[in-house]
Amino acid sequence: xxxxxxxxxxxxxxxxxxxxxxxxxxxxxxxxxxxxxxxxxxxxxxxxxxxxxxxxxxxxxxxxxxxxxxxxxxxxxxxxxxxxxxxxxxxxxxxxxxxxxxxxxxxxxxxx
Amino acid sequence: xxxxxxxxxxxxxxxxxxxxxxxxxxxxxxxxxxxxxxxxxxxxxxxxxxxxxxxxxxxxxxxxxxxxxxxxxxxxxxxxxxxxxxxxxxxxxxxxxxxxxxxxxxxxxxxxxxxxxxxxxxxxxxxxxxxxxxxxxx
Numbered sequence: 001x002x003x004x005x006x007x008x009x010x011x012x013x014x015x016x017x018x019x020x021x022x023x024x025x026x027x028x029x030x031x032x033x034x035x036x037x038x039x040x041x042x043x044x045x046x047x048x049x050x051x052x053x054x055x056x057x058x059x060x061x062x063x064x065x066x067x068x069x070x071x072x073x074x075x076x077x078x079x080x081x082x083x084x085x086x087x088x089x090x091x092x093x094x095x096x097x098x099x100x101x102x103x104x105x106x107x108x109x110x111x112x
Numbered sequence: 113x114x115x116x117x118x119x120x121x122x123x124x125x126x127x128x129x130x131x132x133x134x135x136x137x138x139x140x141x142x143x144x145x146x147x148x149x150x151x152x153x154x155x156x157x158x159x160x161x162x163x164x165x166x167x168x169x170x171x172x173x174x175x176x177x178x179x180x181x182x183x184x185x186x187x188x189x190x191x192x193x194x195x196x197x198x199x200x201x202x203x204x205x206x207x208x209x210x211x212x213x214x215x216x217x218x219x220x221x222x223x224x225x226x227x228x229x230x231x232x233x234x235x236x237x238x239x240x241x242x243x244x245x246x247x248x249x250x
Binding site: 020022023024027052054055056058059062063065066069070083086087090091092095096097 | 126127129130133148151154155158159162209210211212213214216218221222224225228229
């Protein structure tokens with residue numbers, strides 16, 4: 001699992017994930033992901049290249065989202081593939097954070 | 113048509129999960145697994161095995177988890193056996209659907225995923241072993 005950061009604006013960032021968000025993938029990014037979530041008020045997580053998502057990966061996303069939201073910020077997911085989106089639906093995550101399939105809409109949601 | 117049984121033995125170590133994923137990838141051709149079934153198997157086995165490693169064993173002792181997989185006509189069966197403490201993942205209390213982010217619980221999501229992605233799940237305590245059987249369509 002790889003994680004790249006793309007600053008978008010002051011306090012707003014896009015996190016680009018690439019790989020499998022299973023127990024090993026989550027372990028690789030946990031610390032850095034949590035640090036990014038803890039230091040920004042707008043986070044777009046680009047899931048385009050996340051090929052697999054297990055509950056341990058959802059944990060990483062949820063903890064980040066809680067951290068951003070607690071401080072009044074916005075945390076959104078962008079472009080999960082079908083299998084991954086099904087995992088997000090089954091676990092109810094789709095009711096907890098916005099999920100966009102359009103980059104502009106995602107950016108607008110965190111810019112406010 | 114019932115195929116040969118494919119078997120894998122894992123140590124109770126999170127580092128073994130990568131080996132399990134590769135083993136499933138290697139079964140795609142011989143068991144004629146569709147992409148959907150492959151994803152479902154990898155997800156359910158990840159959730160089940162991580163649970164077993166986290167809860168069924170006391171720390172520091174080495175244990176094994178055995179997975180047997182075979183195709184039986186239009187179903188693929190995965191049987192997970194471990195010699196840990198009695199642990200029925202299906203008997204754990206499920207959290208309700210989360211209503212808001214701050215109160216959303218992280219525990220219990222694995223079971224929800226298994227119930228959704230596997231066509232059938234059954235647990236049995238047999239002697240000193242836990243046996244979790246998952247069936248997948250396709």
